[in-house]
Amino acid sequence: MVRLAPGSAFAGYRIERLLGVGGMGVVYLAQHPRLEKWVALKVLNESLAAEPAARARFDREAAVAARLEHPNIVAVLDRNSPEDEYLWLSMPFVDGCDAAALVPPGCGGMDPARAADLIEQAARGLDHAHRMGVIHRDVKPANILVTVDPDGVERALVSDFGLATSLHAAATASSIGGSFAYTAPERFRGEIVDQRSDVYSLGVTLYQLLTGELPYTYVDQAALMAAHLQESPPRLCDLWPELPVGLTEVIVTALAKDPLDRFASCGEMARAVLEAVTPSPEVTGSPPIRPNTGGDTGRYLLPPGGFDVPSGVEVLRSERTRVSAERTRSRPPEGGRHRSQLGRRNLLRAALAAGAIAAVGGVGAIVVRGKSSAGTEPVSTAPALAPVKLDTGRTQGIRALAYSPDGTQLAVGADMGVLQIFGVRDRQRTEVPPEGGTIASLGYSAAGDRLTACDILGTVRHWGIQGGVLQPVGDQAFTKAAVSRVAASPDGSVLAVVANGSVQLYDSTDLHPFGDPFGQKASRLSFSPDGGQLAGVLPRTDGGRNVVTIWDVHSRNVISEWEIAGSAGVYCAAFQPSSSILATGDSEGAIRLWDTRTGAEVGSMQMPGVEAANLVFNSSGSVLASFGGDNTVSSGAGRIWLWNVSDRRAAREPLVIPDRTLVTAAAFSPDGRLLASGGTHGSLYLWKADW
Structure with missing residues (x-):
């Protein structure tokens, strides 16, 4: 373990004092070498640095977390270089404590309102x-830091992104045992995970904040794993009747054994929590599990002067000190067979799954099975708006969609470097061997003979x-530490890259770069349909203004x-084809239309209680599709809103995704007759246009 003395220098930082020691390393309070600001400097154990595979994983995931x-x-402000x-x-020093x-x-x-x-x-x-x-994989109270803003408003920040992802694969069961209490069942089964694993861990965290206890309290790791896999969580209303x-x-929904039975996002779960703790004179009994379509909740205010540890802990303790004697740490399950016997088998499966490192060899020519004739026929005789589901055979979330110029092929990019090509008419799937990280953008050349x-x-x-035939023609890579966002022009010939803003x-x-970097900064990018213009958005995270810049490419x-x-905050931007209109979507669901020549607002639409995280125009620019990171209805299904741009009104009722998955990508076919939507768990649908 690395031990640094106060006043010593490390990587240019001056060490002030030790903040904490954990299983993976040590955290110090340090001063930035050039700026008058304090940082939390996390130095990992030498054993991890000496392991090439662990080091490579850490570097890769730290780059993503940054x-x-x-x-x-x-x-993440800075990190080691490859040769360190x-x-x-x-990381910024958070003056406060963790939620634990x-x-x-x-x-x-x-207090339930504060926990919510x-x-x-x-x-x-x-x-x-x-x-x-990015999936956190280690959500727990110890990784939620709590501080107080200057105005006395409490603020929560999630920490340690990337570390859990990169290090768990190399860790032993004993070294990560402290997190077993928050781990989703599918991780023990060795399955590929998505954001619903974080939903599960956030549900366990909520349980602990409300009760001061964990839902499963076995000491034996195998028994604890078996409980996550098979045992229903305790019902709060039975053990803590004073809680809403x-x-x-x-809790029952968040901790469901099947990921598809959980909330589709952490935001959906949070809205259900807020609704449950908000008194309503019109509703009695258990509130339904559905998104809150009302306004934002107020923050929990602390007494003037804030708090520090441990005095703040004494002030903020709840009156509830109930300890459930029924849930002992060693009770066997119903049915006579002790869960630890089941758990040890799953422990072996989880260890094998965590330790496996996939190696992908050379990629040969790949036959694309979609038809090459121009145009598309209706893909289904089903009634309008009954979508056709395409079988991806994958559970990775879909992040990018692109039609070929003739509309006969649909390219699908997903998490973990998954790339697939579907024939639109025959729905046949071609799989490209996974490689690299999550695919963020896809582009066909204008002739349809190249995919990027x-x-x-x-x-x-x-x-x-x-x-x-799909034939690889080469890979290129930017310096991973510098790039924060990459966007491809519609034909894939030009890349816009954000590095250091x-x-x-x-x-x-x-x-090869085209000239020097632009003088203006941005963190969201969008090309016009002809690739001639680029929109950049610099969202403000401190309550200030968002800046939009339009460049001639x-x-x-x-x-x-x-x-x-x-x-x-403005999340996205999209150009209307064949016009000078740019649409933007923000965190409060507002969609605004702007004249790109003057910056004047020319219209707006409002999504009901959902953040507008993605916008897509059809090829004529007459219809705009919008969807968000938390766009779920009461049943948990995602939705896509369709708008007539001419009158700023909804073109029809929202499209409802049948399998309850979040919508994360969408694309209109070139002729506008089809809309493809992709979501979490590899969900892929084709909708026949009737708008």
Whole structure:
């Protein structure tokens, strides 16, 4: 374990004092070498740094974590270089405590309204990470930091993104045993996970904040794993009748054994918690599990002066100190067979799944089975708006969709580098061997003879397409530590890259830069349909204004620039084809239309209680599709809103995804007759247009 003395220097930082020691390493309070600010410097154990596989995983995941920018996420400011002896991260120092310190053992839980507020804030940060293709995998109270803003408002931030993902694969069962209490069942089964695993862990966290206890309290790890796999969680209303009754069903849903039975996102769970703890004179009994379509909740205010540890813990302890004697640490399950026997078998399966490292060899020519004739026929004789489900055979979340110019093929990019090509008419699937990170964007060349994919790790892959054969033609990679976002032009020929906030254009074939970086900064990018213009959005996370910049791609000149007032962060932007209109969507569900020549607002629409995280126009620009990171209805299904741009009204009722999955990507076919939607768990649908 690395031990640094106060006043010593490490990676340019001056060590002030030790903050904490954990199983993976040590955290120090340190001063930035050039800025007058304090940071938390996390230095991992030498044993991890000496393991090549663990080091590679850490570097890869730390690069991804460094790209997460959200007010409810502890940002990664800097990290080790590949040649450094030690693995380390620097993060902003959060002056407060973690949520676990607010519910010390034997002291009961916290006020339900306060727990709901902390969970809601953590859910915002987690949902942002999930939109970026990052799964935390170690959500627990110790990884939710709590501080107080200058105005006395409590703020929660999720920490340690990327570390759990990169290190769990190399860790032993004993070294991660402290997190077993929060681990989703599918991880013990060795299955591929998505954001619903974080939903489960957030549900366990909620249980602990409300009660001061864990739902499963076995000491034996095998018994604890078996409980997660097979044992229903205790019902809150039976053991803690003073808690709002609706919280019981929230816990039951969040801790469902099957991921498909859980909330589809952390945000959906948080809204159900807020609804359960909010008194309603019109409703009695258990509130339904559905999104809250009302306004944002207020923050939990602390007494003037804030708090520190441990005095704040004493102030914030709940009156409830009930300890359930019925749930002992060694009771056997019903049926006579002790769960530890079942758990040991699953422990072996989980260890084998965690330790496996997939190796992908060379990629040969791949036959694309879609038809090559121009145009498309209706893909189904089913009634209008009964979608056709395409079988991806995968559970990875879909992040990017692109039609070929003739509309006969649909390219699908997903988490973990998964890339598939579907024939639109015959629905046949072609699988490209997975490689790299989550695919963030896809683009066909104008002639349809080339496909380009960009992932969130900064790797660009190209395939040539001839006679229905997909042939790899080479990979390129940016410096992974520098790139935070990559967007491809519609034909895949030009890449717009955000590095350290600056925007740079590159030729996608050889990553040769086009001139110097733009002088303006941005963190959200969108090309116009003809690839001639680029929109960049710099969202403000401190309640200030969002800045939108429009560049001419060829001359690299600024066409226009304007500010969007308000505290809502702008999540996305999309150009209307054959016009000078840009649509933007924000965290409060507002969709605004702007004249790109003047920056004047020319219209707006409002999504009901859902953040507008994604916008897609059809080829004529007459219809706009919108969907969000938390776009779920009461049954848990995702929704897509369709808008007539001419009158700013809904074109029809929202499209409802049948299998309850979040919508994470969408694309209209070139002729506008089909809409493809992709979501979590590999959900892929085709909708026949009737709008």
